Amino acid sequence: MQKAWWKESVVYQIYPRSFADSDGDGVGDLRGIIGKLDYLKTLGVDVVWLSPVYKSPNDDNGYDISDYQDIMTEFGTMADFDELLAGLHARGIRLLMDLVVNHTSDEHAWFVESRASQDSPYRDFYIWRPGKDGAEPNNWGSFFGGSAWQRDDATGEYFLHLFSTKQPDLNWDNPAVREAIYSMMRWWLDKGIDGFRMDVINLISKAPGLPDAPVQSAARYQFPGEFVFHGPRLLEYLGEMKREVLSKYDIFSVGEAPTATTEHGIELTHGEHGPLNMVFQFEHMDLDIASGSQIGKWDFKRLDLLDLKRVMSRWQRDLADGGWNSLYLANHDQPRPVSRFGDDTTYRVESAKLLATFLHTLQGTPYIYQGEELGMTNVPFASIDDYRDIESLNAYRELVNERGYDPAAVLPMLHAKSRDNARTPMQWDASASAGFTTGTPWIAVNPNHTTINAAQQLSDPGSVFAYYQELIRLRKANPVIVYGAYDLLLPDDPAIYAYTRTLGETQLLVILNFTAEAPEFALPAGLDASNPALLISNYPVDANELIAQITLRPYEARVYRLR
C-alpha cells in the first residue's frame, strides 16, 4: 500500500468559537488557540483542522462566509492567523483549513452584486430562477427547514440556498466561479497551510433542469437528494481543482460527503485518479435514526451494534484497495459520542475509552473533535432559550409551531441530537466558565465541567486524555495500525465488536464490548493466541490471562499483538 504522511496522521478539529477565549468577550478566538498549542502538542496530534475563521455574519457560525481572504472580527486579525500557523508549524503540527465553497454568505460581495440586477456580471455566480405559477421554482427543501428557494425583491427571481437563506449556493457550472475559488485556494496554500477540509463538497454539481424531487413525506418541501448530491459534473470539477490547485502542493484534502456510498468513496479518494485524499462519509452517523422517520435525524433510536459492524466493515473492505478512509465519531455537527454510543453516566470513562480504541484501530486517518479526548458529554439544556444553533432552532419552530409536536417531546430530541451538544465551551478547568472565558460565554458551559475538565485529566494517568495520548503513541509505533488489513471477527455477535489487523508478519487483535453487560468472548478458530502481548486496555488486565475465553467487563476494550 502507498505510504503517505496524511495516512499516518491524527487530526484534531478545533471549533474556534468554543475552544478558548483570550479577550473576555465570551467568544473563542485565534489568540485563545495560540495559548493552547502546547496542550495539542502534549496530546500528540499531527494536524489541526480549523473550522471556519473567515469574515462572516455568523448566521451559521462561520459556515456563511462574506470574505474568504479576511478573518472574522471576533476571532482576531490576519496577523494572529499568521502567528497561529507559525506556532503550529514550530511544533511540527500541520494546519488544515475549512473550505466552504458550495455557498457563500448573502453578505459576500459576489452575492451583493449578483442580487442587484439581472445584468450584473456576478448574476451567474449564483443559481437564480423565475418562480413557477407564483411559487418557488421547484419543491426542494432546505437542510435547515422550509423551501430551498428565496424570492428576492430586487428582481422578483428566486435564488437557491440548500442551507439557510443567508447561504446562497454558488453556481459551479460557471467557469468564472471555479477560477475565483481556485485562486483563493492558491492564496491560502501559498501562505503555507497544509490542506483543506471541504464542506459539503459533493453538493457542488446540481442536476440539469433542477427537477422536482420525488414526494417522500407529508412535508411541503422535499429532500432534494439525488438531484444535488454527487451530481453529473462533480468529478469533472474536482478533477479540475486537483489539476489546477491541489496537485501543485504537498497537502491533503478531505471532502465532507453526506449520502456517499462506498462507490462514491472509491471514486473520490482512489490514489491514482481520485481527486481527494479521503471523504467524511455519513452512513454510520445515520444508524441511530428511527426507520421510516418523517422528521429525519430528530427521530432517534439507540444504535444497533450489528448495523455499525455492517457499515464500518463495508467501508473498511471497499476502500482497502487504493482508496482511503477518514475515521470519526464526532465533529461540530454531531452529538457527543460518549452520550450517543456509550454511557455518559455509570461508565463514562470506560465507554469513552472504548470508543477511542475503536476509532484509532481501524484503517484510515482518525479525527478527534475538541473535548472528545476528555470524554465530554451532551449538554442537559432545560429550555429552548439555551440553544444557539440555527438548525436546532429552526427544527424546534417547525416541529412545535407547524407540525403540532409537544415541546416536552421535542426537547429530548434536541438533547440527543442537537449540534449544540458539540458546541458548548471546551472544558479546561473547574472554574465558573470552565476556563474558557473570563466573560459570559456565547453558549452556556456544560455544568459537568466541575468534574470533567482538562486540568484534572492532565494529571491523572487513568484519564480519558491519557488514554488518547497512548493510542496516538501506539499508532506511531505500529505501522500495522495505519496500513494493516482489516478482518471482522464474530460478525453476528450483538455485543462484541472484534477484528484483526494484519500487515506482513504482524497481527493485532482488537476486542470491544459495546455494552454495559459482561458478554463472553471466545477466540475464533484459526487465530494463534499462544503468545499474546497486550498493547492497550481500558481496565487492568492480568498479563498471564489466557485469551481463548474472556468474560468482558462493561465497555471493556483490549488490543493484543498476536504475532
Ligand code: TEU
Ligand atoms: O454540514 C453539512 C451537513 O451535511 C449538515 O447539514 C449536517 O448533516 C447537519 O448539520 C447534521 O445535522 C456542513 C457543516 O459541517 C455544517 O456545520 C454547516 O452548517 C453546513 O455544512 C453548511 O455549511
